[in-house]
Amino acid sequence: MSPKLQIVRAVCPHDCPDTCSIQVSVDPETKRAVKVRGDPEHENTGGFLCVKVNHYLERTYSPDRVLHPMKRTGKKGEGHFERISWDQALDTISDKLGRIAAKDPAAILPYSYSGTLGLIQNGSMDHRFFHRLGASRLDRTICASCGTEALNQTIGWRVGPEPSAFQHAKHIILWGTNTLTSNVHLWPFIQKARDRGAKLVVIDPIRTRTAERADTWVPVRPGTDAALALGMIHVIFREGLADRDYLARHSEEADVLEAKVLEYWSPAQAAKITGLPAKDIEDLAREYASLKPAAIRLNYGVQRHHGGGAAVKAIITLPTVVGAWRHEGGGALLSSSKAYPTCSEALERPDLMPLGANKEKPRLVNMNELGRALDPKLTNDPKVQALFVWCANPAASTPDQEAVLSGLAREDLFCVVHDIFVTDTARYADILLPATTQLEQTDIHKSYGHIDVLLNDPAIAPLGEAISNTELFRRLAAKMGFEEACFRDSDEALLTQAFDWAHPSMEGISLASLRAHGPQRLALPRPFTPFREGGFFRRDGGRAKLAGHEGAPLYVEPLEASRNASSPGPMLALVSSPAHHFLNSSFSGLGFSLRAEKTPMLGIHPTDAKSRGIRDGQRVRIWNERGAFEATARVTEGVRSGVVSAPSVWWLGRTPTGRNANAVTSQALTDIGGGATFYDCAVQVEPAG
Numbered sequence: 001m002s003p004k005l006q007i008v009r010a011v012c013p014h015d016c017p018d019t020c021s022i023q024v025s026v027d028p029e030t031k032r033a034v035k036v037r038g039d040p041e042h043e044n045t046g047g048f049l050c051v052k053v054n055h056y057l058e059r060t061y062s063p064d065r066v067l068h069p070m071k072r073t074g075k076k077g078e079g080h081f082e083r084i085s086w087d088q089a090l091d092t093i094s095d096k097l098g099r100i101a102a103k104d105p106a107a108i109l110p111y112s113y114s115g116t117l118g119l120i121q122n123g124s125m126d127h128r129f130f131h132r133l134g135a136s137r138l139d140r141t142i143c144a145s146c147g148t149e150a151l152n153q154t155i156g157w158r159v160g161p162e163p164s165a166f167q168h169a170k171h172i173i174l175w176g177t178n179t180l181t182s183n184v185h186l187w188p189f190i191q192k193a194r195d196r197g198a199k200l201v202v203i204d205p206i207r208t209r210t211a212e213r214a215d216t217w218v219p220v221r222p223g224t225d226a227a228l229a230l231g232m233i234h235v236i237f238r239e240g241l242a243d244r245d246y247l248a249r250h251s252e253e254a255d256v257l258e259a260k261v262l263e264y265w266s267p268a269q270a271a272k273i274t275g276l277p278a279k280d281i282e283d284l285a286r287e288y289a290s291l292k293p294a295a296i297r298l299n300y301g302v303q304r305h306h307g308g309g310a311a312v313k314a315i316i317t318l319p320t321v322v323g324a325w326r327h328e329g330g331g332a333l334l335s336s337s338k339a340y341p342t343c344s345e346a347l348e349r350p351d352l353m354p355l356g357a358n359k360e361k362p363r364l365v366n367m368n369e370l371g372r373a374l375d376p377k378l379t380n381d382p383k384v385q386a387l388f389v390w391c392a393n394p395a396a397s398t399p400d401q402e403a404v405l406s407g408l409a410r411e412d413l414f415c416v417v418h419d420i421f422v423t424d425t426a427r428y429a430d431i432l433l434p435a436t437t438q439l440e441q442t443d444i445h446k447s448y449g450h451i452d453v454l455l456n457d458p459a460i461a462p463l464g465e466a467i468s469n470t471e472l473f474r475r476l477a478a479k480m481g482f483e484e485a486c487f488r489d490s491d492e493a494l495l496t497q498a499f500d501w502a503h504p505s506m507e508g509i510s511l512a513s514l515r516a517h518g519p520q521r522l523a524l525p526r527p528f529t530p531f532r533e534g535g536f537f538r539r540d541g542g543r544a545k546l547a548g549h550e551g552a553p554l555y556v557e558p559l560e561a562s563r564n565a566s567s568p569g570p571m572l573a574l575v576s577s578p579a580h581h582f583l584n585s586s587f588s589g590l591g592f593s594l595r596a597e598k599t600p601m602l603g604i605h606p607t608d609a610k611s612r613g614i615r616d617g618q619r620v621r622i623w624n625e626r627g628a629f630e631a632t633a634r635v636t637e638g639v640r641s642g643v644v645s646a647p648s649v650w651w652l653g654r655t656p657t658g659r660n661a662n663a664v665t666s667q668a669l670t671d672i673g674g675g676a677t678f679y680d681c682a683v684q685v686e687p688a689g
Contacts (some may be wrong), residue, residue, distance in 0.1 A: 008459035015114035017449025018185040024459040067464025079427035105134030115391030118443030125473040127348035146675030150312035160333030167192035168329030171291035177299030178208040207638035219640040223305035223558030229314035231270025235285035243323025293330030305680035307556025309672035325531035337448040341503035374407020395424035399665040434466040455514035560682035571682040576661035579647035600631040603645035619688040627663035
């Protein structure tokens with residue numbers, strides 16, 4: 001009789017609002033994980049996992065894992081390495097970083113993002129190390145900073161309705177989010193609402209698998225979401241559908257907003273910009289204002305163009321104008337991450353940074369401008385001489401790919417990568433270090449899609465010589481002689497520093513209770529309607545500041561969407577949203593994902609395909625002045641005319657020409673927040689070869 005499997009609680013660490021609770025089954029004899037499943041006791045996980053994390057064991061036990069430290073033997077980019085010891089690796093890294101730091105530590109650039117969203121494996125010992133070293137700071141803005149700043153400027157707090165609240169809505173708008181791919185655990189609550197008669201609207205330039213399941217698909221032109229929201233607000237004010245009482249008590253500048261939209265943002269004007277019929281804008285506005293409760297789920301695709309901040313501000317203004325915040329199941333959700341009393345300064349220790357003569361901190365480098373930062377021809381002072389990458393794959397995922405790859409190929413750039421696989425970035429590493437997966441490390445998680453705290457205990461021992469991020473930077477700190485006691489903190493000690501455990505919202509939550517009972521909801525009112533009486537606006541009892549406040553423009557045009565070229569006709573707007581079986585680039589090298597996605601695809605409307613002589617299934621070249629990539633054409637009415645869709649992010653080695661959609665995206669930034677403009681990209685498309 002086989003021994004009973006041990007169940008270990010884990011957490012999905014990936015860049016997704018669902019932050020699922022996982023149960024890992026471990027064979028007590030072999031100490032091997034044999035099954036993962038969604039926690040049936042966790043309300044937001046609901047007992048199931050997404051198509052990607054269902055295959056997490058394939059990721060953990062992949063034969064392609066990096067299991068030992070290695071050093072480069074061939075040219076950068078070839079991916080040729082030989083095994084070395086940990087002592088050799090740490091000696092090489094500490095010697096090289098020490099020599100550079102002795103001249104100017106700002107010549108060292110750390111680069112990390114969302115390889116894990118855990119609070120201690122990505123944002124504690126790693127940050128302490130580079131702060132103490134005096135390295136350049138990385139402005140981590142590639143995903144959420146634009147929307148974050150928009151929320152800060154309007155409602156002042158990154159919170160919204162819980163996922164379970166959506167089941168009470170009568171009208172739901174999914175705005176710039178492909179929920180079935182990127183937020184699938186919200187779907188059961190949406191379905192409950194629909195079973196009770198709710199209407200579902202999807203606003204997206206692409207007829208995604210979510211849009212196919214909606215009652216109404218609204219194919220807005222990329223980058224014009226603010227114009228659509230403003231046209232809706234015009235109708236709401238014009239037809240007396242605004243909640244005047246709520247506006248009077250809980251907002252600022254409602255009169256200014258009303259005057260502006262009534263003068264400038266008629267449905268006809270919004271129609272010209274969005275490419276939507278004026279009647280459709282009017283109908284959507286009336287439905288939204290009349291069917292209560294009304295809920296909006298917007299995601300980060302909305303803000304990945306030059307006017308992304310204006311778009312989020314305009315959309316987040318809608319529930320204030322109609323008073324949707326009053327109701328359970330009403331309001332809007334972009335992020336819930338600010339609901340948590342996290343202690344980032346305790347984890348990151350910015351006080352370790354050396355300050356300049358005028359008390360200035362080390363320079364700040366925007367991660368979206370990595371290509372410029374690594375360009376030796378530009379007057380970067382100082383020139384980046386060392387790049388240290390963990391929890392990221394910038395060669396595949398950072399905009400303006402040719403510039404990034406050119407920088408990574410510099411022989412005078414010392415590059416260290418800590419990763420699970422030989423990623424596109426790892427192929428350029430001088431030293432490649434083996435990282436653990438979530439099943440092999442300790443961490444604690446908040447969410448940006450719900451309000452639960454989740455603890456991840458390791459289910460298995462690290463494979464090979466892999467070590468966690470925290471252990472790596474502990475070892476490096478010791479090797480470089482950092483004497484501060486904080487560099488000796490264990491993972492368990494870091495867990496105790498992650499939250500303000502005495503905060504009222506953490507009442508009843510402890511490490512012991514998380515281990516005993518699993519995920520726990522913050523001690524916030526149920527139902528959680530943070531703006532029911534406006535008191536949470538701006539976190540201090542203030543008022544919502546409506547879009548366009550303080551002279552900010554209501555609408556900011558895309559940089560490239562309307563750009564034309566002489567041949568072969570008008571350029572097309574490229575949207576490179578996530579492929580269903582990928583999550584950024586985290587699963588893009590695994591067999592199950594590649595079998596499902598098959599090959600890079602480009603969705604193109606029949607009208608645009610015909611004018612370019614493109615047939616369905618034909619290989620096409622997508623290009624602009626920054627670069628080019630190739631994909632297989634899928635001629636479909638599931639993208640609006642003037643738009644093409646390239647589901648991403650593909651590893652470069654799995655593409656026809658060694659380039660993916662980021663070969664054509666730019667280093668331009670959003671109107672606020674310094675965010676990436678991935679979806680503000682104009683391209684030409686032609687038959688390949």
